[in-house]
Amino acid sequence: MTVLWQNVVFGALIGGLYGLAAVGLSLVFGVLNMLNVAHGELLMLGGYAAFWLFTLFGVDPFVSILPSAAALFLVGILLYRVLFERLVSAPGETKLRNSILIGFGVSLVLQALALIAWTADDRAVTTAAAGTVLPLGGAVVPVVRLGALVVAFLVLGGVHLFLRRARFGRAIRATADDPGAASLVGIPVGTVFAVAFGLGSALAGVAGALVSTTDAVSPAIGLSWTLKALIVVVLGGVGHIFGTFVAGVLLGVAESVSGFFLGNAYREVMGLVLFLIVLSVRPQGLFARE
Amino acid sequence: MRGAAPLGSLGVACGAAAAVLLPVVTANQALLSWAFLVLLYTALAQSWNLLGGFGGQVNLGHAAFFGLGALVTRMVWLGGAPVVLALAAGTGAATAAGVLIGAPSLRLRGPYFAIGTLAIAEILRITTGNVLPDVSSLPARDLAGYALTPRYYLAVFAAAVVTGGAWWLTRSRFGRGLAAVREDETAAEAIGVGAFRHKLGAFALSSGFAGMTGGIFAYYHVSFYPAFVFSPVWTFDPLVIVYLGGVGTVWGPLAGAVFFVVVQEALSLQVGEPHLLVFGLLFLVVVIAAPGGLVEALRAVRPGARAPAHMGSPPAA
Amino acid sequence: MPGSAAPLLEVASLSKAFGGLLAVDDLSFTIDSGEILGLLGPNGSGKTTTFGLVAGALRPDGGEIRFAGRPVTRWPASRRAALGIARTFQLVRVFPGLTALENVLVACLYGRRRVSSPARAGADAAALLERVGAAHKRNTPARDLTLGERRRLEIARALATHPRLLLLDEPVAGLTPTEVDAAVALFRGIRAEGVAIALVEHNVRAVRALCDRIVVLHAGRKIAQGTPEDVFAHAAVVEAYLGRR
Numbered sequence: 001m002t003v004l005w006q007n008v009v010f011g012a013l014i015g016g017l018y019g020l021a022a023v024g025l026s027l028v029f030g031v032l033n034m035l036n037v038a039h040g041e042l043l044m045l046g047g048y049a050a051f052w053l054f055t056l057f058g059v060d061p062f063v064s065i066l067p068s069a070a071a072l073f074l075v076g077i078l079l080y081r082v083l084f085e086r087l088v089s090a091p092g093e094t095k096l097r098n099s100i101l102i103g104f105g106v107s108l109v110l111q112a113l114a115l116i117a118w119t120a121d122d123r124a125v126t127t128a129a130a131g132t133v134l135p136l137g138g139a140v141v142p143v144v145r146l147g148a149l150v151v152a153f154l155v156l157g158g159v160h161l162f163l164r165r166a167r168f169g170r171a172i173r174a175t176a177d178d179p180g181a182a183s184l185v186g187i188p189v190g191t192v193f194a195v196a197f198g199l200g201s202a203l204a205g206v207a208g209a210l211v212s213t214t215d216a217v218s219p220a221i222g223l224s225w226t227l228k229a230l231i232v233v234v235l236g237g238v239g240h241i242f243g244t245f246v247a248g249v250l251l252g253v254a255e256s257v258s259g260f261f262l263g264n265a266y267r268e269v270m271g272l273v274l275f276l277i278v279l280s281v282r283p284q285g286l287f288a289r290e
Numbered sequence: 291m292r293g294a295a296p297l298g299s300l301g302v303a304c305g306a307a308a309a310v311l312l313p314v315v316t317a318n319q320a321l322l323s324w325a326f327l328v329l330l331y332t333a334l335a336q337s338w339n340l341l342g343g344f345g346g347q348v349n350l351g352h353a354a355f356f357g358l359g360a361l362v363t364r365m366v367w368l369g370g371a372p373v374v375l376a377l378a379a380g381t382g383a384a385t386a387a388g389v390l391i392g393a394p395s396l397r398l399r400g401p402y403f404a405i406g407t408l409a410i411a412e413i414l415r416i417t418t419g420n421v422l423p424d425v426s427s428l429p430a431r432d433l434a435g436y437a438l439t440p441r442y443y444l445a446v447f448a449a450a451v452v453t454g455g456a457w458w459l460t461r462s463r464f465g466r467g468l469a470a471v472r473e474d475e476t477a478a479e480a481i482g483v484g485a486f487r488h489k490l491g492a493f494a495l496s497s498g499f500a501g502m503t504g505g506i507f508a509y510y511h512v513s514f515y516p517a518f519v520f521s522p523v524w525t526f527d528p529l530v531i532v533y534l535g536g537v538g539t540v541w542g543p544l545a546g547a548v549f550f551v552v553v554q555e556a557l558s559l560q561v562g563e564p565h566l567l568v569f570g571l572l573f574l575v576v577v578i579a580a581p582g583g584l585v586e587a588l589r590a591v592r593p594g595a596r597a598p599a600h601m602g603s604p605p606a607a
Numbered sequence: 608m609p610g611s612a613a614p615l616l617e618v619a620s621l622s623k624a625f626g627g628l629l630a631v632d633d634l635s636f637t638i639d640s641g642e643i644l645g646l647l648g649p650n651g652s653g654k655t656t657t658f659g660l661v662a663g664a665l666r667p668d669g670g671e672i673r674f675a676g677r678p679v680t681r682w683p684a685s686r687r688a689a690l691g692i693a694r695t696f697q698l699v700r701v702f703p704g705l706t707a708l709e710n711v712l713v714a715c716l717y718g719r720r721r722v723s724s725p726a727r728a729g730a731d732a733a734a735l736l737e738r739v740g741a742a743h744k745r746n747t748p749a750r751d752l753t754l755g756e757r758r759r760l761e762i763a764r765a766l767a768t769h770p771r772l773l774l775l776d777e778p779v780a781g782l783t784p785t786e787v788d789a790a791v792a793l794f795r796g797i798r799a800e801g802v803a804i805a806l807v808e809h810n811v812r813a814v815r816a817l818c819d820r821i822v823v824l825h826a827g828r829k830i831a832q833g834t835p836e837d838v839f840a841h842a843a844v845v846e847a848y849l850g851r852r
C-alpha cells in the first residue's frame with residue numbers, strides 16, 4: 001500500500017512537469033494553430049542552459065529558470081520569424097501540416113547541433129538539496145522534485161494571470177479567438193503571434209531547467225518530452241492552462257500506478273491507452289467546457 | 291509530351307531489368323548491400339508517401355509499423371515458418387495496428403493523427419525495449435546458410451510493389467479521391483468523397499507496406515535489439531527521403547533514397563553525426579522553398595515537361 | 608410512400624447554435640424538383656449555416672431534413688452528395704494543388720454517378736469546363752485561377768456530381784455585370800435540365816431574374832416567403848433585409 005502511495009506521489013511530481021511542458025505547446029497551438037513538434041528540443045536547450053550555468057558558475061537550476069526562459073524566448077522569436085511566420089496566412093489544414101513538418105526539421109537540426117556541441121553524454125545537475133526528502137503519509141517526497149512541482153504551478157499561475165489581466169495577455173487571447181477581428185480592433189496581430197511563440201518557447205525553457213534538477217539531459221530527450229506534452233494536450237484540451245496542468249499530473253500518476261500494477265515495462269503504454277480512450281470518447285479533451 | 295510516356299516506360303523497364311540482373315552480373319557483396327539499402331529505403335519512404343504525400347496526413351510514427359512488421363516477421367520466421375508466411379504475418383500485424391490507431395484519430399481533423407502515430411511508435415519502442423531487452427540473433431543453422439541474394443530480391447519486390455501502389459494512386463478513382471481529401475477535406479466531402487474512408491484506406495496500405503519492409507529488414511539483419519526496429523530513425527529517415535526526393539510523386543522516394551544513402555555513406559566517417567545536421571537543414575530548405583524536391587528539379591531541366599500538381603507548396607510569406 | 612408530388616427537399620424545424628448564438632432557429636421550408644428557391648437575408652442571418660446543414664457539413668441541434676424521400680439528417684456530407692446534393696461555397700473552395708480539369712474529374716468519379724473509368728470521366732469533365740467557359744484553363748492549377756474562374760470551376764465541379772439539388776452560396780458576388788449575365792444564363796440552363804437550385808445572393812438583379820420563390824431569413828428565422836414580386840413589394844423587406852454590405 002505504501003509502495004502504491006509512493007508511486008502516486010512520484011507520478012504526481014513528474015506529471016507536474018509534463019503539464020508545464022504541455023502548456024507551452026498548447027499556447028502556441030491555441031493561438032497560432034501550429035503544432036511545434038520541436039517543443040521537446042527547446043526544453044532540451046533549457047536543460048542544457050541550466051546544466052552549464054550550474055557547472056560553469058555554480059548557479060542553482062531554480063535560479064537558472066530566469067535566464068533559461070529569457071534565452072528560449074529569444075530562440076522562439078527567432079524560429080518564428082525565420083521559419084513559422086510564413087505559414088500564418090495559409091488555410092488551417094495546410095498551416096497545421098506545414099508547421100508539423102517545419103517543427104520536425106527544426107528538431108532534427110537542434111538535436112544535431114546539440115550532439116555536435118555537447119556530445120551524446122547524459123548530463124545531470126546534483127545540487128546540495130538533491131538527497132533531502134520530506135515524509136508524506138508514509139511516502140517520501142524529494143524536496144527538489146517538490147520544488148519543481150511548486151515552481152511549475154507558480155509559473156503557470158503567472159501565465160494564467162498574464163493572459164487574463166495584462167493588456168497584452170488579453171490581446172493574445174483575443175487573437176487566439178479570432179485573429180481577423182483582433183486585427184480590426186487594432187491589436188498588432190503579427191507581434192502577438194511572435195510573442196505567443198516566444199512565450200511558449202520560454203515555458204519550454206523553464207520546464208527544461210526544472211527537468212535538469214531531477215533527470216539527465218542529453219540531445220535525445222526532446223522527442224519523449226514532445227510526446228508527453230502532446231498527449232497531455234489531447235487529454236486536457238487546448239486553451240485551459242490548469243486543465244492542462246491537471247492532465248499532466250493525471251498522466252504522471254496514471255503512468256506510475258500502471259507501472260506498479262502491470263510492471264514497470266508497461267508504464268508507457270498507459271499514455272497511449274488514455275490517449276486512445278480520450279480520442280474516441282471526448283476528443284475535445286477531459287477539461288474542455290463544451 | 292507525346293514522346294515522354296514511352297520514354298518513361300522505357301526508363302522504368304531498364305531500371306527494373308538492371309535491378310533484377312544486378313546479382314547475376316556482380317558478386318560484389320558490398321555493392322549488393324548498398325543496393326539492398328537503397329531499395330529498402332525506397333520501399334519504406336514510399337510507404338510513408340502513400341499516406342503523407344498523396345493523402346496529406348503527416349505520420350510521425352511510421353517506425354511503429356516498420357517495427358511491428360519486423361518484430362512479428364522475425365518471431366514467426368525464427369519460430370520455423372517459411373519466410374513468406376512470416377512476412378505476411380508481419381504485414382498483417384502492421385496493417386491491423388494502423389487501423390487501430392487510425393480509426394479514432396483520422397476521424398478527427400487537427401493534430402490528432404500526428405500525435406497518435408508519434409505516441410504509438412515511442413510507446414512501442416520503450417515497451418519493446420523493456421519486455422524484450424535481449425538482442426535477437428540468427429541461430430547458427432540460419433547463419434551458415436545466409437545468402438544476400440534472396441534478401442535483395444525481396445527488397446526489389448517491396449520497392450516495386452510499393453512504387454506500383456503509388457503509381458496506382460495517380461491513376462485510380464481512389465487516388466483521385468485521396469488527392470481531393472488532401473487538398474480540401476470539406477470540399478472533397480461535398481462532392482461525395484468519404485474523407486475518413488479514404489484516409490483510413492491509405493493508412494492501411496501505408497502501414498501494411500511499412501510492416502512488409504520491416505519484415506524484410508528482419509529477414510536481412512543478422513542481429514539487432516528488438517527495440518531498434520521501433521527507433522524514431524525509421525520514421526525520420528523516410529520522411530526526409532520523401533521530401534528530398536519529391537513528396538507526393540511516384541519517383542521521389544527512389545531519387546531521395548539514392549541521394550540519402552550516398553550522402554550518409556560519404557559523411558559516415560565524420561564524427562558527431564553531421565549527416566543529421568545536413569539532412570535536417572536540407573529538409574527545411576525543401577519544405578520551405580522547394581516543395582518539389584529532387585524529382586521536380588530533374589524535371590525542370592528536362593524541357594517540355596509539365597510540373598506535377600503536388601502538395602505542401604509554401605504559401606507566400 | 609413518397610409520391611412524385613412530395614418535395615425534393617423538406618426542411619422541418621431546423622436549428623443550429625454556435626455557442627450561445629442561434630444561427631438557425633426553427634426553420635422550415637421545401638424545394639421542389641426543378642425549382643429555383645432564393646434564400647435571402649442580411650449578413651449573419653444564417654443562410655450559409657442553412658446550406659451547411661442541408662449539405663451535411665454541419666450537424667443540426669434539432670429538426671429534420673428529408674431529401675428525395677430519405678431522412679438524411681444524420682448522414683455525412685459525402686453520402687448526401689452521392690444522393691444528389693451539391694454545393695458551392697461562399698468563400699470559394701477549389702482543390703488548389705489540382706488542375707482545373709482534375710478538380711472536375713474527381714467529382715465525376717464520385718458524386719451521384721460514380722463514373723468508374725477515369726478516361727470517360729475525363730471527357731465529361733472537359734465538357735463541363737467548356738460549359739462554364741473555363742476550358743482554356745484546364746491544365747492550370749486551381750490556385751492560379753482568378754476569383755471568377757474559381758467560381759465557375761466550383762460550379763462545374765458541383766455539376767460533375769450530377770446533382771438533383773444545387774446549393775449556390777453567393778455565386779456571382781464580386782463578378783462583373785457581363786459575368787453575372789453569363790452566370791444567370793448558366794443557372795437557367797441547369798434548371799432546364801431538371802436540377803433544383805437554392806440560391807443565396809445579394810445581387811437583386813440575379814435574384815429577380817432567376818428565383819421562382821424566395822424565403823427571407825432574419826436572425827436565423829424565416830420572416831417572409833413568396834414569389835419575388837410579393838417579397839420585393841414589401842419595401843421593408845428590401846430596405847432591412849436585402850441591404851448592401
Ligand SMILES: Nc1ncnc2c1ncn2[C@@H]1O[C@H](COP(=O)(O)OP(=O)(O)OP(=O)(O)O)[C@@H](O)[C@H]1O
Pocket residue numbers: 625628630648649650651652653654655656657697
Ligand atoms: N463556425 C461558426 N462558429 C461560430 N459562429 C458561426 C459559425 N458559422 C457562422 N457563425 C455565426 O452564425 C451566424 C450566421 O452565419 P451565416 O454565415 O450562416 O450567415 P449568412 O446569412 O450566410 O451571412 P452572410 O450574408 O454574411 O454570408 C453569424 O452570426 C455567424 O457569425
Ligand SMILES: [Mg+2]
Pocket residue numbers: 654655656697776
Ligand atoms: Mg453566408
